[in-house]
Amino acid sequence: MAASPQNPNQAVDMMVPITITHVALMLVLAILAIVGIWWGTVLRRRNAAAQKRMAEDFAIAEAHGATTEPTAISSDGAVSDVPIEPVADAPAVEPPAATELTRIKGLGPKLAATLADLGITRVEQIAALSPGTAAELDAKLGSFQGRMARDRWIEQAKLLAAGDTAGYEAAFGNLGG
Structure with a gap:
């Protein structure tokens, strides 16, 4: 108990x-x-x-x-x-060269991918940018903002788009590969 x-x-x-x-x-x-x-x-x-x-x-x-x-x-x-x-009749479409944008000095693969997301995939597109459009694009580059003007992308792109390798190398150094 x-x-x-x-x-x-x-x-x-x-x-x-x-x-x-x-x-x-x-x-x-x-x-x-x-x-x-x-x-x-x-x-x-x-x-x-x-x-x-x-x-x-x-x-x-x-x-x-x-x-x-x-x-x-x-x-x-x-x-x-x-x-x-x-x-059988479908033409083969080749993607644009992935390295084309990276020919511009100061524009590496990561930045090229960011630009591709914004619709810029070719050097000719950068060469054709107006100052206002370039400013709008630059504002969308996040941590890369300011690189476009600092590295003179539009000048480089115009020379590359024109095929002026000598002029490019005189202004910006060796083109490389």
Whole structure:
């Protein structure tokens, strides 16, 4: 037989820490449940907005004829827009030389990639920039801002676009490779 406490309040005193612990745990779980419900609502709204945007984009693409019916179904049931037989009359398109922009001194591969993201892939494009357009482009170069004027890209590009290797090397040094 278990011994009963000498003081009747002693049993209640032993239960108080357990009760406070339980209440604290219930509060934590309630907060976690509320946060979980809120996050689920946020994700549902994002998903609904993405679905709406996707439907709008598809409608625009469809209106411009950018969607196609599937032309091939593989043996595993996958649908593809690529015809089974390659088209023999399609001309081979060579991508522009990746190193062309890097011929400009002060314009390395990382900066060439940044310019490609902005639609500049050829020396001729830099040579044809007006002062206003050049300033707008320079403002979009982030940490490379100011390099265009400092390294005189437009002058270099004009000489390179014209094929004036001697003039380029006289003004900017050896062209290299």
